[in-house]
Amino acid sequence: MSDSSDDSVLALAVQGDQDAFGILYERYVGKIYNYVYYRTGNHHDAEDLTARVFYRAIRNIENYQDRGLPLSAWLYRIAHNLIANWHRDKSRRPEILLDEGLASYQTPEHPEATLLQNEERDRLLKLIRHLPPERQQLLILKFVEHLSNAEIGQVMGRTEGAIKSLYHRTLLSLRDELSQSISAE
Amino acid sequence: MAKAATPKRKKEVVYGEIENLLESTFEPVSPRQTYVKDLNRRLSNYPASLPEIMSPRLPRDTASVVLAVFMGTALLILGVRAMVPLIASLTSYISTRREMGVSSRE
Numbered sequence: 001m002s003d004s005s006d007d008s009v010l011a012l013a014v015q016g017d018q019d020a021f022g023i024l025y026e027r028y029v030g031k032i033y034n035y036v037y038y039r040t041g042n043h044h045d046a047e048d049l050t051a052r053v054f055y056r057a058i059r060n061i062e063n064y065q066d067r068g069l070p071l072s073a074w075l076y077r078i079a080h081n082l083i084a085n086w087h088r089d090k091s092r093r094p095e096i097l098l099d100e101g102l103a104s105y106q107t108p109e110h111p112e113a114t115l116l117q118n119e120e121r122d123r124l125l126k127l128i129r130h131l132p133p134e135r136q137q138l139l140i141l142k143f144v145e146h147l148s149n150a151e152i153g154q155v156m157g158r159t160e161g162a163i164k165s166l167y168h169r170t171l172l173s174l175r176d177e178l179s180q181s182i183s184a185e
Numbered sequence: 186m187a188k189a190a191t192p193k194r195k196k197e198v199v200y201g202e203i204e205n206l207l208e209s210t211f212e213p214v215s216p217r218q219t220y221v222k223d224l225n226r227r228l229s230n231y232p233a234s235l236p237e238i239m240s241p242r243l244p245r246d247t248a249s250v251v252l253a254v255f256m257g258t259a260l261l262i263l264g265v266r267a268m269v270p271l272i273a274s275l276t277s278y279i280s281t282r283r284e285m286g287v288s289s290r291e
Contacts, residue, residue: 018231022225025224025228026221026225029216029221030216033214033215038211043214043217047216047217047220050216054224054228055228058228059231059232121209124206124210143211144211144213171203174207175203
């Protein structure tokens, strides 16, 4: 069953087969974790929210309706909604740092170059953190999950053209802000 | 040429550069294997393993109870208030009938 397509495993999971749900979990836990990690900026909250995503999924799987979208779109939407709630709850607290992930980058052969690269990444991540949630979502789906514009459109409930346009505007906005940030130094 | 390119680069980041930078910034991360296995185990024991904090039914149930108590109290108060004039009318009616009964006997 572990080699079966999502559709056939999903059909079993919808009927309450927990083993089938387990297979879907194994297929998607990494993707959802990545998505949540880059939206929250730390592993602790990524673990907590990823668990919530799958608990919500298992609770609602029996009501799942096939609308021609991949299962991942459904899971990303759950994650997106939970992250939105999480940000709302955390809004009174200080901003989350995105430095944690950068600590893992290692290229010991060129420490100076690594430092500069890390600075650029750090700067970019901070700028990304200030983008509207939908733009953050788009960038993560594109660069972490490597989804196509059409697939991103399915997740975000938009047309492929709208995603292309949003992506273009997001990159232009990032480019301008990054240029300003560099000039200011 | 290189000298001229440096300040230009400082002022204007090329569109393609952003994509490359994003590509290198968003390196995939992996969840801890112990976490993945533990969550899988908890999910396989669902719903027994569902932590209360993750259950949206708890606040919904609490809200329902509060609403029910509030509605019950309101209905009780309204019921009592409606009964007062009813009892008063009934008492008045009975006393009137008694008086009429007494006067007819007289």
